[in-house]
Amino acid sequence: NAGVMQNPRHLVRRRGQEARLRCSPMKGHSHVYWYRQLPEEGLKFMVYLQKENIIDESGMPKERFSAEFPKEGPSILRIQQVVRGDSAAYFCASSPPRDRGAYNEQFFGPGTRLTVL
């Protein structure tokens, strides 16, 4: 049973370019979360999505950042016009539907390490 998949694992962008990070949840999981980790810090919540719906984006910067989880395909976190401060590790997590036991337990992917030059 494959875990949460993220790609790319490493991404280098120049200032002003766009970054697209992809996340495929565990099989059978319908909830996806994105978190950001700056060096030497814990993770910070960004956004929570279900298929075709953004449930909570309270942790997402208001400009340049967007997320989607389409009916088909992976969840995408998109950062437009990247700046050096966007350099971080971005982790995706997924959790099962509410009708399963530990429905709110989150399982994490390996992360995408974004470096902005």
Add this chain to the structure above:
Amino acid sequence: GIQVEQSPPDLILQEGANSTLRCNFSDSVNNLQWFHQNPWGQLINLFYIPSGTKQNGRLSATTVATERYSLLYISSSQTTDSGVYFCAVERAGNNRKLIWGLGTSLAVNP
């Protein structure tokens, strides 16, 4: 918002030693998870433990929800236990956001 405090911030052990890591949180929770972030940056689920006690091999965890703390025990530590241990909680209210502590950085020396 809910506060999550972990202690100690840093810990150095000799291989074979035991340790206890603590996580205090400031509000009622629906979810509490312990993670190990290895030196390669990967996050490994250790325990889903909003209350009670669980054991998995050399690791065990206890959450006393009424007193708002959780403990992670590592026995007979090995060098592969090195890394950062994070506690993360979801505040009661079912909002699904995990709020993270700053972690305990553990180094196990041979």
